[in-house]
Amino acid sequence: MSAKTAAGDVLRVENLSVAVGDTPLVQQVDLRVPARSTVGLVGESGCGKSMTIMSISRLLPGTVRVDRASRILYDGVDLLGLSERQLEDIRGSQIGFVFQDPMTALNPVYRAESQIAQVLRRHEGMRSGPAKARARELLELVGIPEPGRTGKRFPHELSGGMRQRVVIAMAVAAGPRLLLADEPTTALDVTTQAQIIALLKSLQEQFGMAIVLVSHDLSLIAEASDTVSVMYAGRIVESGPADAVLSAPRHPYTAGLVRSMPTFATPRDRPMPEIPGRLPAPGDRPAGCLFRTRCEHEMPACATPPPVFQVGRQDVRCWLAEPAGAPDSGRHLIEEKA
Amino acid sequence: MTEDRAPLVEVRGLGQRFRAGPVRLFGRTPQVVAVDEVDLRIHEGEVVGLVGESGCGKSTLGRTMVRLFEPTSGSITFAGEDITHVRGKRLRELRRDIQFIFQDPSSSLDPRRRIGSLVAEGLEIRGGIPAARRAEMVAEMLDRVGIDPGMARRYPHELSGGQRQRIGIARALILRPRFVVTDEAVSALDLSVQSKILNLLRELKDELKLTYLFISHDLAVVHHVADRIAVMYLGGIVELAPAAELHRRPLHPYTMSLISSIPEGRLAGTEPHRTVRVEGDPPSPVDPPSGCRFHTRCAFARPERCATEKPVLRQLGTGHSVACHFAEEIADGTVTARSAPVPAGPAVPNRTVPDGPHDKLNVAARQLP
């Protein structure tokens, strides 16, 4: 229904809910990915970030089900309605995927270049020879020195950073319009991390891709993305332009996160700011506002799930953001989708 | 720091090598030089932070210091006693005073034992404490680290990551050690949990008069916790400075690059600094570069000297040491980076991607059902 709303969006995730049996893992997530932009998705471990982006290319584990009411519109086409075969044509060619752990994301028994080449053979219809040649070009593109020699190496002979570059080369080999990156730098060193992020940005420019970047590192997201969505316990609690969300968070959870991030500015002689309590497991998430059990601002209204309010440049799912005295006015209320 | 006081822990010329591959009958068995001639003194009540890239030898140094490894060279002194090669009973006695907190709270807890028994194990081994008293002590300790003593009968897998790390801490601290090595004790934890554990460690330090070697790859975390910070690169310490000073006045090019790699947000509050990027990947510790270990990736390297002569750690200001031939020159700008600092990470070849795939892509997209 809203596929037309923003012609510039590569991807629109609408009302995505994902569950295992009766346990919801992800609830009513909306995500808009404008072309050529980077959308950051942050949140703590287990909040459902991976589930969210894996449902986009339908890579969820067998036991996990996507709710019927969810829609994942890629270029206006609902991916959830496609057959497995149709999906196979889209994966890799239009939607690239980079996973967290470069140590295990590559098949240990094939040489780097052939793993890239297999994508080219599959999607570009290239034959083995040209595909390998192109694979070496791609290796160069992702900043691997001596691509001819390095391409002949097996994954275990490459360092973590190099492997992640190979994974990225695979992901962009067929020139996708959307790159989904699930914590692409978490397993890497700080120095390498910076290199990889820089690489992604430069590839984005060259290929004109949109990127969904998942991370638990606020600072990294702040640096790399245009817009940010903050997830908590399976829901997006706050989203908006990266600078706005992270410098002036409106949701207490976002604010807590930002505060508890150690920086050089954090006073050394005082304890670190904490968020009390702990992340609820998917099975025992509280009713009403998910964060209310840990929230210092908890109030009676929190017993009902808050809708999304628009405050400033960001959307916030918190009763605190409710414009004064106008809960029903609906002025700032973005319709909850049933 | 006050160098005159006798340190609680002192390592001198500490080296740790591992076999890299099977023993060879002919020729030299390849070795990993994980720790190479490290000197470090830690004073009572002090927290020394240890940072460095993955694989640079932080854990090995930490583990060697607590004698989980037998050092291959050098010496370790604890409270005046040479413990480099103590074994058997004396070593086991020493475990009371020296403890280790592991990085991964899930793999360092025996999955088949209840947390109560895990925490009590040290006491049990030490002996001489009646079971009832032991249980009391365990309960106290659990309470101290913020775990409901009622959970003592649970198994590790029934706990969250943060809770598990608390158990690891409780287990180590119940023995009332004097010196604790924490190996990436918070790295596996989420932001909101991480600060809690950091706070806990800090409280316990004050309360139990602990001395820490705090290992982490996250400079910002170390900065918050440590009094002094040691920066390690490929087995050796390249810079050692008071925490407050290191990020303000890094002297070693490697430290500079570490700081440059930290995302802007984390640097909030620091003065603007020079952006220095490292080149390429860390070399293999099996066959480390000659001379200065860092010269292969250093933007300031001067091959004549850096590739041949190994720099020693030398004092450059109060409590600030660095192992770089050109530290002063780099600081005052006499020695400049060989190439201009690369602004956007790796050298991305400036080539345009043919339009082909994109056109096809769009066609394909249109053909979607």
Place this chain on the structure above:
Amino acid sequence: MRGFVSWRNLPAVISLAVIVVVVAAAALAPWLAPYGPLDQDIAQRLRGFSADHWLGTDQFGRDILSRLMWGARAELTIALGATAIALVIGTLIGLLSGYLRGVVEWLGMRSMDLVLAFPPLILALLVVALRGPGTGTLIVVLGVLFIPNFARVTYSQVLSVRGADYVDASRMLGATSFRTLFRVVLPNSAAPVLAQISLTMAAVILLESGLSFLGLGVVPPEPSWGSMVADAQRYMVTDPGFIAISSATVLVTILAFSLAADSLRDLLDPRRAITGRKA
């Protein structure tokens, strides 16, 4: 955890039931068996199923049901005995080889290679020829044959466990090597070893029946399943019931033990038992 008896656990439940029945039959044979296992009644030989002899009689007119029950004793004695030998020695070798490394490791694992390189049949043949057939001989032979299985499983388990942080943690608390080995390494290596027990029981029964088939098994007239199948084989055409019953008994029992091993493995698999976050 839901109830143990569920559709998913059906194989486990059935196999457990079979094992219970076999063990009970063996244990209670003196009271439950309708006839003495050695009582010949040649006039009644090869009678097929009847009210007097539910499962028929063999070539000496002995009651097959009774012999199967008594045979279960021999079978289980051998299976338990051999498995116990293999378990204790094999696990110890694997444990020490994996934990101590160096010379011990080399000797331990090479001696296992030696046992493996020795054709099992010839070992059985020679030992039987040397000591004479019989339960004791079989226990020893089969026990020795299965030592490497336990040694190897334990060894590879120990190799993966000994590097785990919790082993270092135990050492760090001042535990002696002995304590670390038996309180930490062993329990954490135990799951596949335990599954191996049941699997070995199955394999021992299978091998024993094969050896009995070759006349190398339990000394007659003592009943053993393998020799019963061997006997029955001669009457396969004239008395199909005899072979059907005796080979089905062997098969079902082995099946039960190996299914039990599977279930046990699943049950003991830390990845299933310990539902934490994925790594």
Place this chain on the structure above:
Amino acid sequence: MARFLIQRTAIGLVLLYFVVTAIFLMLHVLPGDPAELLLVGQGGTATPEAIAALRTALGLDQPLATQYWDYLTGLLHGDLGTSLQDGEPVAAYVVQRLPRTLLLVLSATVVAVAVGIPLGAWTARRGGTVDAVARALVSTGIAAPAYVIGLFLVYLFALKLRWLPSSGYVSFAEDPIGMLQRLILPTLTLAIGFTAIVMRMTRAAVLEVISQDWVRTATAAGLRSRRVLVAHVIRNALSPVLTVVGLQMGAFLGGTVIIERMFNWPGLSGLLVGAVENRDYPLVQGIVIVIAALFIGLNMLVDLSYPLLDPRGRKR
């Protein structure tokens, strides 16, 4: 590589030495005198003098140490000795029998691998009922004693249906079709349990591999699911399967007596059993050495193949 080969060969030779010694000692403490057996074993009435004379002729009256030394020196010269029964070289017997055993073992292996691996991968992928049924069948296949399977197959295919000969062996040169026909039943008998084992191992390995990240990477790259299964999953699941195949083949080398008897297939196991029955020491020793050497060689091959299957072990 060369180093590895040399080292393994050296270890193999040491193992072989121990096998030789063990078998030599065990044989000589066995009750039963070969000379006596030769003369009176089937009801004859030879005089003690005649038996003693034969014992001398066969060299059995020498001290054990001498016999052992002679045997070892013979071995070092590549001489497996001669059969006590008819003075024929042991090597000749082995050369005659070994190919047949190998034929049987290999054909069973081919069947087991060709059926077991795809089936194992398929059931692992399918899961659910297919998997449950397959697992039950597999367990039954493993549990069923070979003699029961063999009896059943003979009864069905040779006696009832009369499709295949019940037993025997003819050489390929003599009667190619006849040989293949005679190969089928023993092969099947051996292969049923073997296939089950291969299938079970494949299933386990595939389940292990299928959850690996690189499989997800391949899927995310849009590869066809069939190709993911074959090129990424099965390809990576082969190592443990190969180990099992190697072990099982090794076990078959000297362990197919029942099948050989049942199908009157003149292989090595049958010869071995006969040799033990007749206390033909050199023959037993020769066969055991050959089997052990093959076993060790097979293991070496399996070990050598790991690096081919998985480059991670290649250089170290």
Place this chain on the structure above:
Amino acid sequence: GGGDGDSTSGGDPNAVLKVGLDTDATALVAFRQQGSAQMLITAALHRGLVAYDGAGKIVPAIAESYEQQDATFTFTLRSGVQFHDGSPVTAEVVKANLEFLASPDSAAKLSSVLRGIKSVTAPDERTVVVTLAGPDAAFLAYLADVNAAILPVAALGSTNPTWIGAGPFRHVSVQKGASVTVERFPGFFGGDAKLGGIEFHVYTDEAARNNALLSGELDMVSVVGWADYERVEGAGLTLDVTSDGPFMFLTFNTTSGPFADPRVRRAVGFAVNRENIVAAALEGRGTAMFGLPVPKSSEIYNDTYANHWRLDLDEARRLLTEAGYPNGFEARLLATSAPKFHQDAALSVQSDLEKVGIRLTLDSPDWAGRVERGTKGDYDIAVYGSVGVVNDPSSIDQFLVGPPNQNRSFGFADEKVTELIAAGRRETDAAARKQVYDQLQQAVLEQAPIVGLVWRDQAYGYTSSIGGFDNLPGFLTYESGYSFATVTKG
């Protein structure tokens, strides 16, 4: 034999007969081995001076004719007899053979019975004169045994197999433990065999053997499993049975223990239920033996002695009491694991003797162990099976006297028995001989060094396309290979 009178002449002259042997013809080394399989093959390959015909009668072979004068035999050789390699069978060759057989350390099967040869002379190319130490009624019978075949001189005393002979077939190939292939020898003195050749296949597994016959893999098997008689007959195959050939009996350790007492041995004779053994061990394919192993057809057969034993537990108990074992005793029963019927018979005996208080523990080693224990006397009582060498009464000798071996009771020696045996051998007059043997039988039954159990049927099975085969009567059943010369197929 059941094949008598078969006049299926002709057959396919190139047909190859496939024979399944029940045991391995381990090695045909100058006739050291005496197994049934080896005898069948030998009969195809070799010939002696005389042979048996289909009815078990001694007929000329290499010797055209012979004359006997007291202890001297004069053989006239056929002219032109040659070995497979073309060399002639001369009187010198025969002389060498007979001298070899008679030499004390020849280790040949017949050496002990042919030791009576005093001298052999070859006055000319075709005449051989044999002088015995004394008259020997059984001499010719032994010479007719396949194990008295005439071999090339080079083969005598060799430890290698002896393939070259003067028989109707010559050797083609051998695969140890698996098969022996022979083909028609065109130079056979008795006229060309009617088969192109014979393949002997070793089928130690009884079921496999019978199945192979039933499924047409084999044309003939040497021993049809008892349980399969009906199947074989039902399938339209010929079952050629001998009922008074091989037999089972008990031997005792007479040097120590309860069985040293003849009364105890006799008690055993009355206690065993032979019908049970026939049923349980032989599937009913046998006959109870209530006396000594003397076939009905034998010239010394005597109803009285043949029915000496009976099932009489009271008598057995009485004898045991008399011997001082009113409550029985415990002892070891030796059998073997290999031929299953030995063990089955033992189980039956064990069960029977239990009833009179003799509690036996079964000792069931492999065959080699069985032989060694038998020879060394490492047993108390043992089950054994055998067959006489010839149908002559002297066959019984080897079970009573001679060097210690598993055929006879350990340590048994009785002057009277020894004397009577020698006398029986010497006596050539039929009536006198019978008298001697009557005395012998009485003495043996009194002493009971062996206790007969059962005759076991021995059947050859073959397809209906086979003609001209004879299962020789009585103990000669394993000599039936002689008739391969006349067998036709197709």
